[in-house]
Amino acid sequence: MRINPDHPHRVDNGYTGIAISLHWLIALAIVGSFSLGLYMHELPLSPQKLKLYSWHKWAGVTIFLFVALRLGWRLFHRPPELPATMPDWQRKVAAATHVLLYVLMFAVPLSGWLMSSAKGFQTVWFGVLPLPDFLNKSETLGDTLQQVHMLLNFSMAALVLAHVGAALKHYFIDRDDILRRMIPLLGKRQTSGVVK
């Protein structure tokens, strides 16, 4: 167990169970809604399409809330230290990627919700809770926001691919604990420390 000298009460070598659960829950939801978004967009108009659009919006609002929860948790729980073997530039790139991913995890659902308002369709969460419309209906604004929503999504997809690639590189090439500490099932490489 490595003790953080600034916070001696904190176990400093692992993500908390909450952080890990939220990471994977959100990752799964994002991959699912992203794929759903691409798929539903191509469908001809049908009741099924309207259903899928609603589900996509409900999922987006839900993800937004979980991301808010996750960020709240993150503010009070520092992630574990990176391995000492990691060069400085990689630390910086990793930190920047994570910040950008957080920004996009908020920006993507936000842009979707604003787009929906601009297109004249209110978002009613799970068909029960109506979200306010901050934008009035406007075709041009709706089309612009659709572009924005797509651009943000593809940026996020590119970052996620890089992020996954990095995780796999840490696992297979660097053979450090980066992926293992996000997937406790993989077990620990070193026997030091206790996963909290």
Place this chain on the structure above:
Amino acid sequence: MTKWAKRLVPGCALAFLLPAAQAVEFNQVQIPKSSLAFVSKQMNVPVEGQFKSFRSKIAFDPAKPAAAKAELEIDMASIDAGSKDANDEVATKAWFNTQAFPTARFVASSVKALGGNRYEVAGKMSIKGTTRDLATPVTVRLDGGSAIIDGSLVIKRADYAIGDGMWADFSVVANEIQIKFHLVATASPAAAK
């Protein structure tokens, strides 16, 4: 008759020339000031729409509401159902079959005064080749030289086979469609009695 009116009787020629409030027939519908809107619910999300082109004939004398007449003819192709996709969709056979049934009509057969400025208008509504009895509450507000007629009612789209086939699933597009009409009618000077 009030004392005031009695005094006026000798000058009845004048009374015939000036349309008194009780004897005006409102019969010129001002289409640009009128509107015909509706709200449908998709996955429980209210979606507003309207018909941009319609004609209406009304003859309404507040003193003789039971004698009132009203007709409405709607150009189905003028629909704005909320989006371009929706406009194309509702013109198809499953919805309004606009090509075969370009207009919808309402013809009032009775007008009942409900007290105050409220009335009940009953008549026949024809959409997509189906004619059904329809009754709607209506309020009439007199404002200057116009009668402002407002009403709101709910129709069931299945009654007129609007959106059948795969769209018959009310859990996606609800059966109930709320209609809101706003008609402004003025009195034509020639018709004033």
